[in-house]
Structure formats: C-alpha cells, structure tokens
Amino acid sequence: MISTRGRYALRVMIDLAKNGSGDFIPMKDVADRQGISLKYLEQILPVLSKNGLVEAVHGKGGGYKLAKDPSDIKVGEVLRLTEKELAPVACLAEGSAACERMPKCVTISFWKEYNEVVNEFLDSKTLADF
Amino acid sequence: MISTRGRYALRVMIDLAKNGSGDFIPMKDVADRQGISLKYLEQILPVLSKNGLVEAVHGKGGGYKLAKDPSDIKVGEVLRLTEKELAPVACLAEGSAACERMPKCVTISFWKEYNEVVNEFLDSKTLADF
DNA sequence: TATCAACCTACCTTGTCAATAGGTAAATGA
C-alpha cells in the first residue's frame, strides 16, 4: 500500500503542472484545492526541492513551481523520493545490511524481478500523462 | 513493502513443493528448515487450506501438502490470501467504501493500471518457477 | 488412550502513519 506521503506528493505535482503558469504558487493554495493539511505538505515537499524536481522561493510572492517540463518528471522519481520504501523486501532497500540467508535464498531473484517491473511501470509515466 | 506474512507463506509453499513426495509434512519440519517460528506459521496457514491451496490433516502422521501441482499455483494467489492488502490505494481494496473524491480524482485510473501490472506479474509466476 | 499436529483466540511489544503544533529563516512590499 502506497502511503499518503507519496500519494499527496503526486497530487501536488500534478496540481503544480495544471495550475502553473510560470510563476510561483504558494503551497497554501495547493493545500486548499486538494483538501490536504498545509502543515503536512510542508514536511513532504522539501525533499522534492532538494532533489531538483521543484523550485522553491521564500517570502511574499514565493512558493513552488516545477523545475522541469511535466513530461520530464517521472512518477517513479516522485514516489522513490517521498515513499519510505518501494522495494518489496528489506534486503533490496537502499542501505540494507546483507541478508544472511542470501546464499541459499530461492526467492531473491523473484523479488528483484518484481521490483524491476514496478519501477519500470512507474518510470513509464510522467506528470504529462495526467 | 510485502510483509512477512506473505513472504513466509511463499517460502512455505515452495518448501512443500520441494520436499513433498506425496505424503503430509508437519509444519514443524518446515518451520525448522526455514528458520521461522512455528506458532507464527500456524496462524498464517489456515487461510491457505480454507481456500484450497493446501490440504491439511490433523494428528499423528498429519501435516500439509499442496492441493495442486506446483505449476498450477500462482504466486499471486498465495500473496492475495496472506497479504492484508496488495492494492496501492484504499479505494481499490476489497470492501472499501467509495471515495468522495472519486468523481474528480485524476489519479484513480493510474492506480488501477498499477494494480493490474503488479497482479499480472504475480500471476505469471507459479511455484514451479522456483 | 496417549500422542501428535492443525487450529483458534488472546495478548504484548515495537514501530510506523498521519497528522498537529510551534518556532526559525529568508524574501518581499509598504
């Protein structure tokens, strides 16, 4: 089950793509339109700006806007940044210690394939598809 | 992230397929081989026998065995029964109340497609593939 | 009839989810 973090992030990005006319949009507007707590969004978005998916400007007249063309932003990028883990098993996660069962594990190659199928699908979709 | 319930269930099924010579195998043997708590497996397996994936026999000489040929048991069947939810979002789960945002939701068709991709992959694999 | 094994139910501990709350830093307009 994808968590609200990832789902909200995706909705925000789509909202920015639709309502973005070049200028910066305060997150308060997006939160109102989407019916999502502003405070909650505020702790989800920094990771997206730090990784170059959106540009952020403080202060009056500031807000967010997409850093790239919607067709250049993959859904997979958004979810991998915001979702804690997309990998199906712990041993395939980012900084995971090697599993001791690894040598005789008969399921690892299956889970790797699963992971690839999911990520390929998510990377085949961009914000422009919405 | 797939939970241990689903992953253990899959490993048990593969174990039964490999060590099954036609007679019933006590779950204690499987638990020992796989290094999984017997008590935990005991609350995972009933759902598999109730849904006809394995046969169970009580008492001395009893245990479990696959109810069908390994090539006739899809990984998707095992995981859908043991995993609480495979659907990516709540509104696509089994007995879920309709989401009020549904009419104007722009992501629902995307999540449906995601769900189909995952389930098709899981149903393309059987126990015989391990 | 003793033993084995599936099955049922309750409980417990730990951790994550989904927020809420309060404050700080930066940028702008008046």
Next chain:
DNA sequence: TCATTTACCTATTGACAAGGTAGGTTGATA
C-alpha cells in the same frame, strides 16, 4: 526598517498494524 508572507525545521501525539508469543482446543492416528 519593519511587518508580512512563505518555505523549512523539529518535536510530539494518538491510533493502529506488524510480528510475534502463549495457552488452550479439536481432530486424527498408532
């Protein structure tokens, strides 16, 4: 210069699920 706006940072909280443990009951066999 100062008030306002907006992004960003850091707890804290309540609810709930994950991942077991524990004990007992039922069914089948030797």
